Amino acid sequence: MTAPGPMIRIGQGFDVHPFSGDTDRPLVLGGVSFDGLPGLAGHSDGDVIAHAVTDALLGAAGLGDIGQRFPDTDPALAGADSVGLLRRAVAALRDAGWYPQNVDCTVVLEEPRVAPQRAAMEARLGDAVGAPVTVKGKRAEGLGALGRAEGIACFAVALVAGGGPAGGESA
């Protein structure tokens, strides 16, 4: 039995990318460029935070995943701005009657430090999502590949409200 009122759904996203070793490739996290480190490997700009956020939102709305929607075999997406892909995913959610309420992320990395750019990342992601996005940095304390700074991982959870296509703009 479903309770009356607007429906809410939760979604979870995870992503991980290795460092590319290419110092000419910018490191982009949460839509913000970081100097002094090689970029993450990937078909797009490798923005592991934007990808986890996108997957959490798509999952919450039952709209599949980022790999289905933006395949890494698509030449048009080479080097793509992942915040732009996130915006396209949010538009798909709205088309389906779902409205993001908030997203919370934990990015697991040894470097760079998240804190100095946290507000900029939250602002860029929040603008794309149209709802608050929070980003927390966490070190892997030297354990495993992430602890050896071979790459960066990100977890995200998203809450969306609405009613799906039949429910309209209840949020």
Ligand SMILES: [Zn+2]
């Ligand atoms: Zn990714």
